Amino acid sequence: MGTSNSSADLWPQDAAPRHWVAALFEKMARMWGNTFLDKWRDTDLEGVMVEWGKGLRKLSTSELKAGVDALLTLKFPPNLPEFYALCKARRLVEAATETVKLNDQTRADPERVEQCLAGMRRVSAAFTQAKEPTAEWAFRLLIRGGTPSGALLSASVVKCAYDAICSSAGRRAVENASGEDRETFSDLYRSCVEGARNAGQRLWETP
Incomplete structure (x- = not known):
């Protein structure tokens, strides 16, 4: 070679x-x-x-390095799409575990805060109405690596998705996936769980 x-x-x-x-x-x-x-x-x-x-x-240098480091979590050698997704996802996982310093002390606009809270309540209501919690959204979010509009994910959003994947809901999403999704979800689940364990984080289990 x-x-x-x-x-x-x-x-x-x-x-x-x-x-x-x-x-x-x-x-x-x-x-x-x-x-x-x-x-x-x-x-x-x-x-x-x-x-x-x-x-x-x-890929950025940090994404590529994260993917190469994560190769040890795979049982089989990846193809290009699998390795690309691994690099993106593992770098997002690393970013979520890094310490984030908030320097902006600007007071939030009350009207904007209420709009955000209303949105959170709508999302929460959707989850409470579901028969079984699912983490499929978290897998697709990290694999995509950004919002539908192409904007970068915030550290808090990445951390939320990361925690969802590491939960039993994440494990069920892998079990319920089919075709290529099952293999991609499985690789990402193992990578996230391995990263959480290496960071000494608790793995949350949902009912």
């Missing part, structure tokens, strides 16, 4: 450096051996690496 002059010359400019991708593939090959190598045995490996390079280019 080393870099040759010809492959380096053909490497696309809109991709992460080839040596990054090669180092990642070599790491996964050392971790999973033939299980990883067989994944690409009948495939154009250089083409696969190009696609990974384009995907990794969309």
